[in-house]
Amino acid sequence: MDLTRHPRREVVVGPAGRALVRQARKAPGRAERLMARQTDKSHLDHDEEAPDTHGALHVPAPGEGAVHGGWHGRRRTAVRRTAVAAALAGAAVTAGRRMGRGPVGV
Numbered sequence: 001m002d003l004t005r006h007p008r009r010e011v012v013v014g015p016a017g018r019a020l021v022r023q024a025r026k027a028p029g030r031a032e033r034l035m036a037r038q039t040d041k042s043h044l045d046h047d048e049e050a051p052d053t054h055g056a057l058h059v060p061a062p063g064e065g066a067v068h069g070g071w072h073g074r075r076r077t078a079v080r081r082t083a084v085a086a087a088l089a090g091a092a093v094t095a096g097r098r099m100g101r102g103p104v105g106v
Contacts, residue, residue, distance in 0.1 A: 003011065012021050024031040 012018055020031065020035075023034075
């Protein structure tokens with residue numbers, strides 16, 4: 001797909017994205033509630049309260065600034081990637097056994 005030559009307003013990426021679109025078409029209210037719950041659970045940090053400020057709209061925040069939104073960072077991403085890799089390896093071994101082949105290298 002060449003989006004630079006044929007732009008589209010919306011592009012759905014990957015099987016998870018397609019599943020979300022199907023779910024939203026079949027039961028939009030339920031899909032919204034599930035997405036809101038998942039976003040609240042996995043993307044927002046409830047352990048750390050933000051300090052009361054006037055905001056940064058009219059006056060910049062004091063200090064040099066930092067970027068941290070409570071999205072858990074590299075460590076959690078690395079754990080997820082490792083879990084996905086292990087699951088894929090297990091699925092490949094299982095699929096090989098079902099097809100009558102033994103483990104690779106045997």
